[in-house]
Amino acid sequence: MAQQRREEEMVVMFPYMAQGHIIPFLTLALQIEQRFGYKIIFVNTPLNIKKLHSSLPPNSSISLIELPYCSTDHGLPPDSENTDTLPYPLICNLLTSTLSLKPYFEQLILDLTKQQGHPPLCIITDMFFGWTIDIAKDMNIFHAVFNSGGAYGMGVYYSMWTNLPHTKMIRTNSHYQTSLKSQLSNLLRNANSTDSWSKYIQKYLPLWFKSDGFLLNTIEELDQTGLKYFRRNFGGRPVWPILPAFMYRKKFTSDDGVVHSIRSQKKSGIDPERCIEWLDNCSENSVLFVSFGSQNTISSLQMTELAIGLEASGKNFIWVVRPPVEFDISEEFRSEWLPTGYEDRIKRQNIGIIIHKWAPQLEILSHKSTCAFLSHCGWNSVLESLSHGVPLLGWPLSGEQHYNSKLLEEEVGVCVEIGRGTTGEVKNENIKNGIELVMGGSEKGVEMRKKAFEVKEMIKNATREDEGFKGGAVKAIDDFINAALFMRK
Known part of the structure; x- marks a missing residue:
């Protein structure tokens, strides 16, 4: 009965259209599938889904689901559905275009709920997809933001972008000012709260704090300062440094013993x-x-x-x-x-x-x-x-x-x-x-x-699980799933 219950549970995952987001999401999806036996619904745009088919191990049953998307409708070149095919100035167009996916994603969750007879156990979406949280809340589904970055870097990133514009310096030392300004990306240095990137980020990143939990691609020992920041500012919601256990092996063994890589399928x-x-x-x-x-x-x-x-x-x-x-x-x-x-x-x-x-x-x-x-x-x-x-x-x-x-x-x-x-x-x-x-x-x-x-x-210890020992990242993924199950009860 317990095994049947596990197989009935669904986890929906939806990363941003960039290799640095998709690969960690896929690694996490495979870990959840392998560890808990849940059905994984992996969502993205058509071209990204097409490329992912060859990335899955033969023994994986992850369902890859396409959401309708046409890049030319958003001022992008034809067949541009991933940041790695775009010049940097057009990446903002790709980001803002993701809002067009909202009605399709909402309908997908409704359809999955109807087919399964109950809603998914949880929805895990990208840091840029804060607009998915209300969809989960409306259907009483556990929601988690998975940030494929580290806690320290993303904590500073969040603070800098949500406190625009940066027009004043507290200190007057010219060397200090030059050094500080050079730590800003070109995009952030020119941001003023009215540009498209600023408006999107300032509207949708703060929605993280409506989510039920926050997953970070890091470990406690490496990223203590950043994790303290999120735990202090996340309103008491749990923050899990999960670092998907197979991230640094990036290989899975199929039933026939063949080792299968899940890295990007780009030709070297x-x-x-x-x-x-x-x-x-x-x-x-x-x-x-x-x-x-x-x-x-x-x-x-x-x-x-x-x-x-x-x-x-x-x-x-x-x-x-x-x-x-x-x-x-x-x-x-x-x-x-x-x-x-x-x-x-x-x-x-x-x-x-x-x-x-x-x-x-x-x-x-x-x-x-x-x-x-x-x-x-x-x-x-x-x-x-x-x-x-x-x-x-x-x-x-x-x-x-x-x-x-x-x-x-x-x-x-x-x-x-x-x-x-x-x-x-x-x-x-x-x-x-x-x-x-x-x-x-x-x-x-x-x-x-x-x-x-x-x-x-x-890293080795955080992702290790032996008899009598469970690393911090392994404990974190278990705690995350238990939190989702608790909400289901």
Whole structure:
């Protein structure tokens, strides 16, 4: 009877249309399905759902449901349903267009309730989808916001965006003002409460506090300051640092024993086997991995400085090069983006690999030759790096990345920031010095690598479940489900 009851329960999940949101949601969906046996309804727009079919393990019964959506109705190019296909200025159009999904989502919940004979056990939606909360409340369904970021970064992000406009400085020290302003993304620096992004964020993010609970993609030991902020300000509602247990394995074993990856199904810009073979021929802890994520990039001038700094450091590197901000994000690679003869020179000297578009990131970070990660400090990349004990060189570009970098450098001690944003000046000499600091034999570099290993162990323990032991993230997901079941009673 208990097993039958579990199979009758439904959990509806609805992430924002971005890889950095969809993949953590899918990981959580698989964890809930595997751990509790519940039926998962995973909702998104047609093109995102189509891509997800190949991401599911063969033994998963997750239902992928499309909501009607046409990008051209919202001033977007045809077939643009994910941030990774859009230039940054159009991402706001994608965000505001999600309101068109509200009636379809509401009807879906009504239809599921009718088909099942009772409403879903809970609805888990994205941080940007505060408008789903009233739908859940009207039907007396437990609702949780799942934020795929960390608590510290998202706490600052929330505070900054909901307290606009930022027109005054308390201190008058010019260096302090310059430093503080540089911690603002371009979008936030120009926000004034009347622009489209500000209006959407200020209307729908505060709705978090009407939800029944808040799920964060982090662990207690790494993110105490941020978690304290949310618990203090969330009106007594529970805040669960769940860090889906398989997030850092990102692999599931099917019934026939085949290991199945649930990472993005994007075609890599390099044969993964060739990449691993190159790493195998490098010394242990000798390679720097450079990548700015799925929707971020730097300017042409910054790219040139980075290229020079990498070469001058004398370290082996793997660099994922995407079009500079001045170009279309989907454009094919141009040699003019790099110094004359750069790619041929690097290849001839065998000191690096330059990958166009996408790289097998998890395989690179887990390799023993990888020593450090020059990253935009997107939270998923941060956790992938630290779960393998790899320290970071930070170059935050957008969103809450500036605050992630601050947390990692000032509180955790696993990061050195070498650049900030797409408009600031970044010198190749500073890049070279940062690389040498983190990867060299200095006391600072050794300490950073030691702390990164300690965080790796924290993550391992938080997601571990053995006989007589249950990690904090495992306890949190159990507590979350129990809260939803309690409301059902």
